[in-house]
Amino acid sequence: MAALPSISSMTETNPTLDIDIVVPCYNEQDTLAAHVRRLHTFCRATFPQRWRITIADNASTDDTARIADDLAAMLPEVHAVHLPEKGRGRALKAVWGASPARVLVYVDEDLSTDLAALEPLVAPLLSGHSDLAIGTRLAGSSRVVRGGKREFISRSYNLLLRTTMGVSFSDAQCGFKAITRQAAEHVLPLCEDDAWFFDTEMLVLAEHAGLRVHEVPVDWIDDVNSSVDIASTATEDLRGMWRVSRGLATGRIPVAPVYQAIGRQPFTTPHIGILGQVLRFGAIGIASTIAFAVLYALFRPAIGAQTADFLALLVTAVGNTALNRRFTFGVRGRAGAGMHQVQGLVVFGIAWAITSGALVVLHATTPGASHGAEIAVLTGANLLATLVRFVLFKAWVFRARRRPELIRPGTTPAAEATTEVLPVHDDAAQ
Numbered sequence: 001m002a003a004l005p006s007i008s009s010m011t012e013t014n015p016t017l018d019i020d021i022v023v024p025c026y027n028e029q030d031t032l033a034a035h036v037r038r039l040h041t042f043c044r045a046t047f048p049q050r051w052r053i054t055i056a057d058n059a060s061t062d063d064t065a066r067i068a069d070d071l072a073a074m075l076p077e078v079h080a081v082h083l084p085e086k087g088r089g090r091a092l093k094a095v096w097g098a099s100p101a102r103v104l105v106y107v108d109e110d111l112s113t114d115l116a117a118l119e120p121l122v123a124p125l126l127s128g129h130s131d132l133a134i135g136t137r138l139a140g141s142s143r144v145v146r147g148g149k150r151e152f153i154s155r156s157y158n159l160l161l162r163t164t165m166g167v168s169f170s171d172a173q174c175g176f177k178a179i180t181r182q183a184a185e186h187v188l189p190l191c192e193d194d195a196w197f198f199d200t201e202m203l204v205l206a207e208h209a210g211l212r213v214h215e216v217p218v219d220w221i222d223d224v225n226s227s228v229d230i231a232s233t234a235t236e237d238l239r240g241m242w243r244v245s246r247g248l249a250t251g252r253i254p255v256a257p258v259y260q261a262i263g264r265q266p267f268t269t270p271h272i273g274i275l276g277q278v279l280r281f282g283a284i285g286i287a288s289t290i291a292f293a294v295l296y297a298l299f300r301p302a303i304g305a306q307t308a309d310f311l312a313l314l315v316t317a318v319g320n321t322a323l324n325r326r327f328t329f330g331v332r333g334r335a336g337a338g339m340h341q342v343q344g345l346v347v348f349g350i351a352w353a354i355t356s357g358a359l360v361v362l363h364a365t366t367p368g369a370s371h372g373a374e375i376a377v378l379t380g381a382n383l384l385a386t387l388v389r390f391v392l393f394k395a396w397v398f399r400a401r402r403r404p405e406l407i408r409p410g411t412t413p414a415a416e417a418t419t420e421v422l423p424v425h426d427d428a429a430q
Contacts, residue, residue: 018049019122020101024056024091025109029063035111036071040078042115049126054099056091057082089198093191096184102126104184108175114219121178121216130214131183131262132206134169135176139217146222157237161200164279165245167207169215172200176218183211186258196233197240204244209255210263249327277394280328285386288320292382293375300371305363309355309378313385317348320389321397329398343397350392351385 021039025032036053043051055068057080068080083091096104103125107113113135124130137144138158144151154173161167177199179187183206191201207213247253292312299308321344325331331340358381362369369377 016050017052017099017101018126019047019051019103019105020054020096020099021051021118022054022056022092022095022099022104022106023109024058024088024106025060025064025068026058026086027060027062027064028109029060029067032064032067032109033071035109036078037075038111039107039115040075042118043077046119052077052079052101054079054081054095056095058086058088058091059084085194087194087198088196089191089201090194092198093188093194096179097188099181102181103178104181105178106175108223110223112220112223113174113176117176117216117218121176124214125178125180129212131180131211131264132203133178133214133216134171134203135174135218135220136169136171136215137174137218137220138170139215142217143219144222145220150222153234157234161204161241165204165241167204169203169207169213171215172203174218174220175199176216179206182262186261187211190253190255190258192243193240195236197237200237201240201244204248205253205255205258208248209258210265211258212264245327277328278390281324281386281390281393284320284323284328285383285390288316289379289382289386291319292316293379296375296378297371300374305359305374306356309359310352313348313352313355313382317344317351320344321347321393324393325398329393331398340397344393347389347392347397351382351389354385354388355381357381 021043023036023039028035032055036055039053043053053075055071055078057065057068059082065080065082068082072078072080081095083094092106096106103122105118105122107115107118117135121133121135125133136142138155154171158170158172161172162170173196179202187202187206187209190205191198193201203213244253248255295312295315296308299311302308303311318341321341325337325340355378358377359374362374362377366373
């Protein structure tokens with residue numbers, strides 16, 4: 001088994017390598033030799049730069065490791081690396097992190113993506129125009145052959161990414177990507193996922209760090225023998241999206257230093273659109289509504305309906321304002337937090353009027369209503385209050401304001417104020 005050398009040692013022994021094409025594989029004994037030879041032939045005919053192919057064996061249990069070593073012995077531009085654990089993300093982080101190449105690429109072992117797109121994929125990275133490049137199956141000019149189920153899942157997943165995470169790339173999961181070594185050295189240490197979500201995490205963090213992502217329309221044919229478990233992968237992807245969203249919102253993932261080091265200037269943090277805000281606000285609203293109902297049920301026997309309503313709504317309102325400030329509207333840092341809570345309490349007062357009014361109407365129309373009926377009425381009223389809260393939060397409490405430091409050269413403040421509005425937040429906390 002070959003150990004992974006350090007970046008420095010590989011740079012000394014191979015200082016002029018331009019392109020390193022990594023092929024992650026697990027138990028691919030039936031197809032690996034043919035596919036690597038096909039890729040090797042293509043690269044020899046296409047690239048004038050110095051290149052190599054690195055087979056990243058992900059702890060295969062069949063004959064894949066031996067085949068990889070045989071290919072490396074027969075073909076001078078082929079290199080084999082054996083990893084002790086499975087995981088595409090783990091393999092790419094290890095091999096890319098140890099490679100001396102200027103541009104780091106990976107392609108799926110099945111070569112589902114037409115190799116004609118490989119040269120356009122790496123060209124903008126070799127020239128310095130872009131930091132990452134991805135193949136996209138969702139561009140209008142892409143030609144894709146796959147089943148309706150996979151097509152629906154792919155489009156739904158990428159739509160969810162764009163609406164909830166404020167990113168603009170179109171296809172997160174096509175197994176056809178490239179990154180410059182400089183960008184990899186900054187972004188890879190921030191990526192936590194070791195499996196399939198790695199692609200998405202890398203792209204989201206890169207875009208939030210102000211790196212340029214180039215997209216290449218590809219021709220792609222689905223591998224009918226793919227062993228990917230769609231249900232479990234989708235579940236892990238959703239967990240990954242939540243983890244990365246939380247990390248970016250709280251500042252736990254430090255993308256600001258990446259922007260300062262290699263980000264494209266000037267840059268505005270990707271904006272969460274109205275649909276993404278509604279989805280985030282809705283999730284927080286559901287949690288707040290459940291918390292309200294639980295608190296009301298606990299308070300009601302001891303302090304009466306109206307007081308229980310007031311206290312339950314007050315507690316959930318404070319938490320709701322704090323969560324929406326950070327996650328829904330992207331406001332970070334302490335600046336303005338106190339005023340936002342004051343404004344949030346005003347919104348709370350309006351929401352309380354709605355819910356207490358609902359209680360008054362219930363008791364007037366149904367004397368002696370049960371606690372269950374009160375909870376049901378208050379839950380409905382609280383949902384209405386949540387809608388009112390969103391409108392007031394967006395239009396008043398966390399309304400977008402112009403950031404003077406982002407005024408572009410050659411424009412006047414008055415002109416700029418009509419063209420660019422951004423949520424107020426503390427850049428240092430990103």
